[in-house]
Amino acid sequence: MMTAADLAAIRAIITRAKRWDLFFSLLGILSLMVGVLTFTVLFVDMAIQGVPRLNLDFFTSFPSRKAANAGILSAWVGTVLVMLLTALAAVPLGVAAGVYLEEYAPKNWMTDIIEINISNLAGIPSIVYGLLALGLFVYYFGFGQSILSAGLTLALLILPVIIVATREAIRAIPQSIHEGSYACGATTWQTVSDHILPYSSAGILTGVIIGMARAIGETAPIITIGALTFIAFLPPAPFTGEPPAGLFDWIFAPFTVMPIQMFNWTSRPEAAFAINAAAAGFVLVFMTLAMNGLAIYVRYRLRKNIKW
Amino acid sequence: MQIPSTGLAAGVEGAVLKADVRDLDFYYGAFHALKRVSMPIHDHMVTALIGPSGCGKSTLLRCFNRMHDLYPGNRYAGGGIVLYPDDTNLLSPDVDPIEVRMRISMVFQKPNPFPKSIYENVAYSLRVRGMSNKSELDDRVESALKGAALWNEVSNRLKELGANLSGGQQQRLCIARALASDPEIILFDEPTSALDPIATASIEELIIELKEKVTILIVTHNMQQAARISDFTAYMYLGEMVEFGVTDQIFIKPQKKATEDYITGRFG
Numbered sequence: 001m002m003t004a005a006d007l008a009a010i011r012a013i014i015t016r017a018k019r020w021d022l023f024f025s026l027l028g029i030l031s032l033m034v035g036v037l038t039f040t041v042l043f044v045d046m047a048i049q050g051v052p053r054l055n056l057d058f059f060t061s062f063p064s065r066k067a068a069n070a071g072i073l074s075a076w077v078g079t080v081l082v083m084l085l086t087a088l089a090a091v092p093l094g095v096a097a098g099v100y101l102e103e104y105a106p107k108n109w110m111t112d113i114i115e116i117n118i119s120n121l122a123g124i125p126s127i128v129y130g131l132l133a134l135g136l137f138v139y140y141f142g143f144g145q146s147i148l149s150a151g152l153t154l155a156l157l158i159l160p161v162i163i164v165a166t167r168e169a170i171r172a173i174p175q176s177i178h179e180g181s182y183a184c185g186a187t188t189w190q191t192v193s194d195h196i197l198p199y200s201s202a203g204i205l206t207g208v209i210i211g212m213a214r215a216i217g218e219t220a221p222i223i224t225i226g227a228l229t230f231i232a233f234l235p236p237a238p239f240t241g242e243p244p245a246g247l248f249d250w251i252f253a254p255f256t257v258m259p260i261q262m263f264n265w266t267s268r269p270e271a272a273f274a275i276n277a278a279a280a281g282f283v284l285v286f287m288t289l290a291m292n293g294l295a296i297y298v299r300y301r302l303r304k305n306i307k308w
Numbered sequence: 309m310q311i312p313s314t315g316l317a318a319g320v321e322g323a324v325l326k327a328d329v330r331d332l333d334f335y336y337g338a339f340h341a342l343k344r345v346s347m348p349i350h351d352h353m354v355t356a357l358i359g360p361s362g363c364g365k366s367t368l369l370r371c372f373n374r375m376h377d378l379y380p381g382n383r384y385a386g387g388g389i390v391l392y393p394d395d396t397n398l399l400s401p402d403v404d405p406i407e408v409r410m411r412i413s414m415v416f417q418k419p420n421p422f423p424k425s426i427y428e429n430v431a432y433s434l435r436v437r438g439m440s441n442k443s444e445l446d447d448r449v450e451s452a453l454k455g456a457a458l459w460n461e462v463s464n465r466l467k468e469l470g471a472n473l474s475g476g477q478q479q480r481l482c483i484a485r486a487l488a489s490d491p492e493i494i495l496f497d498e499p500t501s502a503l504d505p506i507a508t509a510s511i512e513e514l515i516i517e518l519k520e521k522v523t524i525l526i527v528t529h530n531m532q533q534a535a536r537i538s539d540f541t542a543y544m545y546l547g548e549m550v551e552f553g554v555t556d557q558i559f560i561k562p563q564k565k566a567t568e569d570y571i572t573g574r575f576g
Contacts, residue, residue, distance in 0.1 A: 107380040176420035183373060184433040184485065185410035194432070199423060306423040307471035 085151025098166025130224025165207020421470030476507025
C-alpha cells in the first residue's frame with residue numbers, strides 16, 4: 001500500500017533525476033550555438049563586407065592591380081571547369097569501386113584491409129594529395145599545371161568520400177530486396193543495374209555533393225600542383241585554341257580557382273582587396289550552398305518513388 | 309516416374325516425384341544446420357515443412373534455390389537435391405545457381421516488392437530472362453496477376469508503386485512475380501507470418517489453387533496452416549528430418565513420439 005509519504009519520496013527522486021535532463025538540454029543548446037552562431041557571424045560579416053562589391057563587372061573582369069577593377073572571371077570559370085573534371089573522374093570511379101566492394105568482392109582479409117584503408121584515405125591531409133599529383137599528373141603523365149591535373153587531383157581527394165557514401169547507400173537497401181532480385185534469377189550485374197544503383201542513387205548523390213563541397217574549397221593541393229595566382233585569360237573554348245584546335249584544349253590550360261583568388265587578395269595590404277576577397281568568399285559559399293540545394297532537390301525527387 | 313529408394317512416398321497413389329532431397333548436410337560456418345536430411349517433393353502437390361524455430365526448415369527451403377550461395381561461409385557438405393525429370397542435382401557445383409533460380413522461384417516471409425510499379429515488379433522475372441516484347445510482357449504479366457488473384461484489384465493501376473498496396477496484396481504481387489516465369493517449383497518461406505488473418509486466408513486459398521500449375525514447398529510455423537493446405541508434411545527438429553508423410557497421417561496418426569508431442573502442443 002502506497003502512503004502519501006512514499007509518493008512524496010518518489011516525486012522527490014523524479015525531480016532530482018530530471019535536473020540532469022535540464023542540465024543536458026542547456027549544455028546541448030550551448031554546444032549547438034557555438035557552431036551555428038560562429039558560422040552565422042562569419043557569413044554575415046563576409047556578406048556585409050562583400051555583397052556591396054558584387055556587380056556584373058565583378059564576375060566578368062579578370063584580376064587587376066587596381067582593386068576596383070579586379071574581378072573573378074578567371075577564378076569562377078576555373079572552379080567550374082575543375083569541378084566538372086573532378087566529378088567526371090571521381091563519380092564513375094568511386095561508384096564502381098563502392099559497388100564492387102559491396103556486391104562482388106569476396107569477403108576475405110584482403111577486402112578487409114582495402115576497406116580499412118579507404119576510410120583512412122579520407123583522413124589524409126589534402127596537401128599530400130597535392131604532392132602526389134605534382135609528381136604523377138604534372139610531371140610523370142605530363143599533364144602540366146593544367147585544369148586536367150587539378151581535376152584529377154581533387155578527384156583523388158574525394159574518391160574515398162564517394163566510395164564510402166556509395167557503400168552506405170547500398171547497405172541501406174533492405175536485404176529482402178536484394179534476395180528478391182536474386183530469387184528472380186537475376187545475375188549480380190542485373191541486380192546492380194536494375195535495383196542497387198537506382199535505389200541507392202539518392203544516397204550516392206549526397207556523398208558526391210559532400211565530396212564536391214569539400215573539393216570546391218580546397219586550396220593547398222591546387223597550389224601545390226602549380227595553379228597560377230594571377231591569371232588574366234580564360235581557357236580556350238572548344239576549337240578556338242592554337243591550331244590544331246580541338247574540343248578539349250581547355251583541359252590543358254593554366255587556370256586559377258576561387259579559393260586561390262581569395263587567398264591572393266587577402267595577402268594584399270590594401271583594404272579594398274580585402275573587400276574583394278570577402279565578395280569572392282560570398283560567391284564561393286553561395287556556389288556550395290547552391291550545389292547542396294540542388295542535391296536536396298534531386299534527392300527528394302529520387303526518393304519519392306522509393307518505398308520499401 | 310520411378311520412386312527412389314527413400315521409400316517415404318510409399319502408399320501415395322498417383323504421386324509423381326518432382327524433387328528428392330538425399331542425405332543433405334549443410335553448414336553455416338561451423339554450425340551443422342542440416343543433418344543428413346532426406347525427403348521427397350511430389351509434383352503438383354503442396355509439401356509443408358514444420359518444426360520449432362531454428363530446426364532448419366527455412367535453411368532446407370533456401371537450399372532449393374541456392375539462396376545460401378549469396379553469403380560467405382555457407383557450405384553444402386554432402387548429399388544433394390535432385391530435380392526431376394532431368395535428374396539435375398541442384399546443389400552440384402557444376403550447376404549455375406542462376407539456372408536453379410530460373411526453374412525454382414521463391415516467395416519470402418515479408419512481402420518484398422521492388423520499389424517499382426506493379427507491372428514492373430511482375431515483369432522483372434521475365435526481363436531477367438531477356439523478354440522485352442511489350443505485348444508478350446503485357447500478356448504474361450496479366451496472366452501472372454490473374455494467377456495470383458490480384459488482377460481484378462490492380463488492373464487499372466499497374467503503373468502505381470507496388471509498395472502502395474496492402475500487405476496481403478503485396479504478398480500476392482510477390483506470388484505473381486514468382487509465378488510469371490512459369491517455374492517448376494515455388495518456395496514459400498512463412499508467407500503469411502506478416503499478414504492479418506483475412507489476408508492469410510486468401511493466400512492459403514491461392515496456394516491450394518496454384519498446385520494445379522506448379523509444385524509447392526512451404527515453410528510454416530503455423531501447424532493449422534500446414535494441416536489446411538498441404539498434401540505432405542515434414543517435421544524437422546534440430547536440423548534432422550524427424551518424420552515425413554501424408555499430411556493427414558502426420559496430424560492424425562504420427563509414427564514418431566516426437567512428432568506427436570510437437571503437433572499436440574506438448575512441445576515447441
